[in-house]
Amino acid sequence: MTPILSNNYFVNFNDDAYRKLNVYISETRPSTIFILVDENTNVHCLPILMQELETEAGIEIIEIEAGEENKNLDTCSGVWHALTELGADRKSLMINLGGGVVTDLGGFVASTFKRGIAFINIPTTLLSMVDASVGGKTGVDLGVLKNQIGLFSDPEMVLIDPRYLETISYRELRSGLAEIIKYGITYDINLWNEISNFAELNIGAISKLIHRSIEIKNEVVTKDPKEKGLRKILNYGHTLGHAIESYFLESEDKENLTHGEAIAIGMVTEAFISQKLLNFPLEHVKSIKETILKIYEKAEIDVLDYEGIISLLIHDKKNVGGQVNFVLLTDFEQFKLDCKVEKDLIIEALNYYGA
Numbered sequence: 001m002t003p004i005l006s007n008n009y010f011v012n013f014n015d016d017a018y019r020k021l022n023v024y025i026s027e028t029r030p031s032t033i034f035i036l037v038d039e040n041t042n043v044h045c046l047p048i049l050m051q052e053l054e055t056e057a058g059i060e061i062i063e064i065e066a067g068e069e070n071k072n073l074d075t076c077s078g079v080w081h082a083l084t085e086l087g088a089d090r091k092s093l094m095i096n097l098g099g100g101v102v103t104d105l106g107g108f109v110a111s112t113f114k115r116g117i118a119f120i121n122i123p124t125t126l127l128s129m130v131d132a133s134v135g136g137k138t139g140v141d142l143g144v145l146k147n148q149i150g151l152f153s154d155p156e157m158v159l160i161d162p163r164y165l166e167t168i169s170y171r172e173l174r175s176g177l178a179e180i181i182k183y184g185i186t187y188d189i190n191l192w193n194e195i196s197n198f199a200e201l202n203i204g205a206i207s208k209l210i211h212r213s214i215e216i217k218n219e220v221v222t223k224d225p226k227e228k229g230l231r232k233i234l235n236y237g238h239t240l241g242h243a244i245e246s247y248f249l250e251s252e253d254k255e256n257l258t259h260g261e262a263i264a265i266g267m268v269t270e271a272f273i274s275q276k277l278l279n280f281p282l283e284h285v286k287s288i289k290e291t292i293l294k295i296y297e298k299a300e301i302d303v304l305d306y307e308g309i310i311s312l313l314i315h316d317k318k319n320v321g322g323q324v325n326f327v328l329l330t331d332f333e334q335f336k337l338d339c340k341v342e343k344d345l346i347i348e349a350l351n352y353y354g355a
């Protein structure tokens with residue numbers, strides 16, 4: 001599979017990626033290689049990487065606890081201390097082997113340790129492969145504020161190997177798939193058609209979509225690195241989706257939704273809103289809803305939940321000055337940024353999802 005050139009680094013695939021990794025290491029001769037894992041990737045992914053890694057350099061493994069709740073400065077502090085105690089210097093290399101939590105946090109830790117050491121990302125979940133692998137965002141949460149602390153910083157390379165997906169749960173797999181659906185709807189109708197015609201959801205079928213998905217994300221972020229315009233299309237489904245995700249997280253009587261499950265609802269409701277405001281064809285709205293409900297079970301959103309969701313929507317950090325800004329569609333692959341939506345229409349859209 002052809003490598004994808006991002007800013008000034010490559011995303012490499014499969015066997016070729018390990019070859020490039022080994023060449024990079026033999027050419028740059030890092031003093032020590034630090035592999036950052038969490039407790040799950042330590043068990044499931046590290047053995048695969050160790051089998052492929054060919055180097056004389058010393059290797060140290062640093063493990064953090066898994067989960068978004070550990071993506072914070074305390075964990076960073078632990079990793080900075082471990083690096084220090086293990087004698088890391090400016091010529092050390094860090095390899096982040098894990099989902100978005102490990103690659104976001106590891107990228108941040110590496111970029112700030114001794115004013116920045118080289119790092120390589122090996123994403124191991126579908127979400128981190130298709131979403132977090134390009135764009136240069138690194139960082140951690142501050143209390144409840146997601147990704148509040150961080151910086152743009154590029155890895156030396158990114159390595160994609162779908163074999164890692166064999167041990168993630170079906171729910172995690174589906175969560176990443178929502179981002180691929182988003183790329184299809186907003187950017188590439190062929191990709192959309194492939195997903196909507198999926199006979200069965202399995203790793204083989206999904207793996208085929210990873211390369212194209214990264215290509216799309218890469219095109220968007222390299223054209224608009226600092227989120228001035230085009231990059232906002234990546235927020236499709238995420239405006240209402242984030243509010244729904246947070247609402248379920250905060251409600252004691254509701255089971256949490258994964259990011260992708262919430263974004264899937266966001267994509268259905270925002271397609272509906274697009275139809276009402278921008279004449280996005282009704283048959284597309286219907287096919288988006290149908291495809292999404294084929295993949296994700298319908299979440300129970302009661303009329304009594306609407307107020308809570310809408311109030312979270314207004315507090316979303318992306319809503320400048322209390323105004324809720326949506327990315328809406330005029331057609332597949334055609335969108336309009338910064339659309340304002342009235343509360344009544346949001347309620348109608350939630351009704352449409354539930355109907």
Ligand SMILES: NC(=O)c1ccc[n+]([C@@H]2O[C@H](COP(=O)([O-])OP(=O)(O)OC[C@H]3O[C@@H](n4cnc5c(N)ncnc54)[C@H](O)[C@@H]3O)[C@@H](O)[C@H]2O)c1
Pocket residue numbers: 038039040041044045066067068071098099100101102104124125126127128131132133134135136137138146147164165166167168169172
């Ligand atoms: N930098 C970016 O541009 C960007 C983009 C999207 C998301 N993110 C961030 O990514 C994070 C979410 O990423 P995620 O969904 O990968 O979450 P995650 O890193 O928490 O991984 C999900 C779970 O899967 C486990 N896991 C990972 N790989 C595995 C494997 N191969 N086998 C078995 N278990 C495995 C992890 O231990 C964890 O329990 C969020 O913090 C989000 O902010 C960043």
Ligand SMILES: [Zn+2]
Pocket residue numbers: 131179238259263
């Ligand atoms: Zn997302």
